Amino acid sequence: MSVFYFLVVSALAFITLAITIPSTPTWPDGRCTDKSLTIPSWVIWDYKVASGTATFRVDNRAHPYDGWVEITCSRSESQCHGSAASDELKVNWREGDNGQRVISFNEFWVCGDEGDHTIFTATGNTTVTSCTGSDCASPITYLAPGSLVLPVPLTPVQPTPPPGINAPTCADIRKNEWTVAGVEYRNYTKGQCKQWYGEDQICLDPPVTTGTDFVTKGEHLKLNVTNNAISHEVLCSFTPTYYDISIPNPLRCTGGNFNEITLDVRWSGTAPDFSLKVEELWYCLENPATNANPTVIVASGSTPVPLTCQSYPGITGQADDIVTRCTDPASSHAVDGIQLDKQTLPPYSLVTAYPVHGGCTFDSVVNPTFYYRGMYFHTKPFPANDPDSATLSSFTAGLTGPGFADFFFYENKAISGSGVSTVYTCAVYYDGKPASQHYNCTYSFNPHTKVITQDKVWECRDKNPSQPLYFDGSGSFDWNADPIQSCTNPGNSTIIDFGCYWHGDHANGQPGVPYDIPKVTASLINVLPPNYGQPGVSDTVRVNGKWQKMSGGT
Numbered sequence: 001m002s003v004f005y006f007l008v009v010s011a012l013a014f015i016t017l018a019i020t021i022p023s024t025p026t027w028p029d030g031r032c033t034d035k036s037l038t039i040p041s042w043v044i045w046d047y048k049v050a051s052g053t054a055t056f057r058v059d060n061r062a063h064p065y066d067g068w069v070e071i072t073c074s075r076s077e078s079q080c081h082g083s084a085a086s087d088e089l090k091v092n093w094r095e096g097d098n099g100q101r102v103i104s105f106n107e108f109w110v111c112g113d114e115g116d117h118t119i120f121t122a123t124g125n126t127t128v129t130s131c132t133g134s135d136c137a138s139p140i141t142y143l144a145p146g147s148l149v150l151p152v153p154l155t156p157v158q159p160t161p162p163p164g165i166n167a168p169t170c171a172d173i174r175k176n177e178w179t180v181a182g183v184e185y186r187n188y189t190k191g192q193c194k195q196w197y198g199e200d201q202i203c204l205d206p207p208v209t210t211g212t213d214f215v216t217k218g219e220h221l222k223l224n225v226t227n228n229a230i231s232h233e234v235l236c237s238f239t240p241t242y243y244d245i246s247i248p249n250p251l252r253c254t255g256g257n258f259n260e261i262t263l264d265v266r267w268s269g270t271a272p273d274f275s276l277k278v279e280e281l282w283y284c285l286e287n288p289a290t291n292a293n294p295t296v297i298v299a300s301g302s303t304p305v306p307l308t309c310q311s312y313p314g315i316t317g318q319a320d321d322i323v324t325r326c327t328d329p330a331s332s333h334a335v336d337g338i339q340l341d342k343q344t345l346p347p348y349s350l351v352t353a354y355p356v357h358g359g360c361t362f363d364s365v366v367n368p369t370f371y372y373r374g375m376y377f378h379t380k381p382f383p384a385n386d387p388d389s390a391t392l393s394s395f396t397a398g399l400t401g402p403g404f405a406d407f408f409f410y411e412n413k414a415i416s417g418s419g420v421s422t423v424y425t426c427a428v429y430y431d432g433k434p435a436s437q438h439y440n441c442t443y444s445f446n447p448h449t450k451v452i453t454q455d456k457v458w459e460c461r462d463k464n465p466s467q468p469l470y471f472d473g474s475g476s477f478d479w480n481a482d483p484i485q486s487c488t489n490p491g492n493s494t495i496i497d498f499g500c501y502w503h504g505d506h507a508n509g510q511p512g513v514p515y516d517i518p519k520v521t522a523s524l525i526n527v528l529p530p531n532y533g534q535p536g537v538s539d540t541v542r543v544n545g546k547w548q549k550m551s552g553g554t
């Protein structure tokens with residue numbers, strides 16, 4: 001009994017040591033707006049062609065409604081016909097370049113799940129790869145990824161499955177599953193340094209560069225593992241640190257997340273007789289002509305790795321400073337594979353962006369909001385009988401909006417207008433950021449009405465990092481909406497200047513006092529604002545042997 005129990009426990013221990021298959025990210029029900037901004041796409045199934053007529057079913061994956069539309073297409077017309085309730089879906093069926101049929105979509109839908117009702121329009125297409133001959137029925141379903149036209153021009157990026165997924169041998173767990181090559185093992189009983197600043201932490205041996213680039217104490221391992229089923233090589237290495245001198249078991253060489261090849265190795269034994277266990281998780285799409293479900297496989301295998309080792313004294317000259325250096329007399333080792341686990345995943349799970357809620361693009365599309373905080377202004381002296389001539393001598397506000405927070409701006413260059421209509425720039429290039437990471441920003445401020453008229457561009461790259469969207473928000477924002485303000489009015493009956501600052505919790509805390517942004521536009525292009533230079537720094541000129549400020553400078 002106890003022997004049996006022991007065996008069961010050790011078998012379980014062996015199983016739990018295997019790489020665990022990460023769970024598949026799954027979109028929850030609802031979330032029309034998030035889905036529409038992230039995975040606009042159509043799924044097609046039951047595709048058949050008979051006597052020149054194609055029929056199939058379509059479901060918009062982002063749509064708020066459950067259900068599908070039945071589509072009928074004939075060779076004589078390019079536009080297909082849909083069943084009831086498909087007015088907003090236009091489908092096109094035509095021959096593609098290689099004779100395969102291409103189905104294209106253009107659809108308009110509305111999401112109301114976020115309070116706002118947002119109109120979406122998207123296009124997309126897919127090629128029918130698995131239906132040959134004039135009459136046929138496709139054994140598989142298809143995914144047509146979409147590009148949004150409205151509310152923003154956006155092709156959200158979808159994940160790319162890991163390499164090897166389409167290899168015909170991908171799911172063959174076989175002899176010689178892995179090739180292990182380039183094995184190097186070293187073991188240092190002491191850190192290789194003669195002058196320490198903190199033993200095993202900072203080395204002061206010349207030439208001192210970082211102080212941390214010495215050879216550390218402990219075991220060093222390097223090897224390459226090639227999975228022959230998917231022709232995929234991983235370089236696996238371990239370098240000990242002050243905190244971690246032994247090779248962890250298992251050693252994670254790569255991966256760990258969903259949709260990533262994950263490789264663990266276990267290195268055991270003592271010099272020169274080592275052995276290696278390889279364990280790997282990878283993804284396959286088997287028989288793509290008849291199957292749309294990817295699989296995830298976990299397999300393992302082991303091999304003895306006898307090395308040739310030499311020991312010699314290390315550089316410190318101490319008796320217990322021994323270096324053991326081992327190399328592999330064999331150029332490679334074949335490792336046979338055993339399957340540990342295999343699971344079938346939902347169709348398209350490796351090419352569907354993972355669930356998210358909100359984010360920069362979402363916040364820019366749904367109820368776009370500016371928040372002001374830390375507001376303060378003071379005017380220059382102006383004639384009491386000409387209030388419209390008032391301009392600013394100092395100004396501060398912190399602006400938070402979709403995708404940016406606490407963009408503080410100060411009275412800057414006046415770029416157009418005069419008096420209370422003076423337009424100032426709030427785009428500065430002297431903030432240390434690359435020139436391309438600047439966005440148009442202007443404002444004017446009427447100190448009498450306390451209304452700021454602002455225009456500000458911001459960038460969102462959360463849905464497609466390589467094609468960012470540039471949003472431009474503009475409008476007038478009445479700072480009197482927050483009544484908690486203190487003002488001073490120095491001056492006399494002819495020349496006055498005054499200023500106010502806001503100090504309630506809203507005006508002091510992040511994000512600040514909220515305002516709907518009256519107008520927002522979206523573009524794929526960022527038109528950089530001009531560089532107006534630094535405020536308060538003006539050109540100087542030497543005239544008649546005297547240095548002086550140039551006239552016209554600030």
Ligand SMILES: *[C@@H]1O[C@H](CO)[C@@H](O)[C@H](O)[C@H]1NC(C)=O
Pocket residue numbers: 104124125126145
């Ligand atoms: C089909 O979609 C791809 C992107 O997925 C796009 O590049 C191509 O222009 C589309 N073709 C048609 C005919 O719409």
Ligand SMILES: *[C@@H]1O[C@H](CO)[C@@H](O)[C@H](O)[C@H]1NC(C)=O
Pocket residue numbers: 181182223224233234235
């Ligand atoms: C190991 O892999 C690395 C990176 O892929 C490669 O540069 C190196 O040549 C490989 N070494 C051997 C022995 O295969």
Ligand SMILES: *[C@@H]1O[C@H](CO)[C@@H](O)[C@H](O)[C@H]1NC(C)=O
Pocket residue numbers: 187188189219269270271322324
């Ligand atoms: C490293 O080498 C030392 C001395 O040869 C030995 O005592 C120690 O066990 C070795 N460490 C490992 C992990 O083999």
Ligand SMILES: *[C@@H]1O[C@H](CO)[C@@H](O)[C@H](O)[C@H]1NC(C)=O
Pocket residue numbers: 381491492493494495
């Ligand atoms: C009002 O103040 C201005 C500037 O401080 C000063 O030049 C002017 O003489 C003052 N006028 C009166 C009537 O005090």
Ligand SMILES: *[C@@H]1O[C@H](CO)[C@@H](O)[C@H](O)[C@H]1NC(C)=O
Pocket residue numbers: 440441442455474527528529530
């Ligand atoms: C910046 O915004 C202002 C105000 O809307 C506009 O007049 C100006 O043309 C814009 N500049 C650029 C470079 O887009």
